[in-house]
Amino acid sequence: RTPLAILRTRIETLGDRAVRQVLHDDIEGMSRIVAQLLEIAELDTLVLDPGETADLRAVCAEVVGSIAPLAIAQHKDIALKG
Structure with a gap:
């Protein structure tokens, strides 16, 4: 998640608002995928009685x-x- 946070911060410094918004939307999509992968990894380690x-x-x-x-x-x- 840290690389995405760094990238998000760098994007905020861009001057072109339209480009900034497109890149921000891409980062949000990647963040959702990372969160889903982390949830899957947690489920894989889940042990049920x-x-x-x-x-x-x-x-x-x-x-x-x-x-x-x-x-x-x-x-x-x-x-x-x-």
Whole structure:
């Protein structure tokens, strides 16, 4: 993440606003990819106990709660049933 932060700082010093915005958008995309790769790496190291149980309704409710603002912003409905 540090190289992207350094690059983001250097981009802020550019004079051309349009170029700065395009490069900033590219950096944001790269930052999302890096964050996703880090999450995948964490999941790969996750060890689950075979006897452990999970409340799937709670998991689903958390997912719905997380993506609800995106759905609403796009004028879409989202609901959890069951």
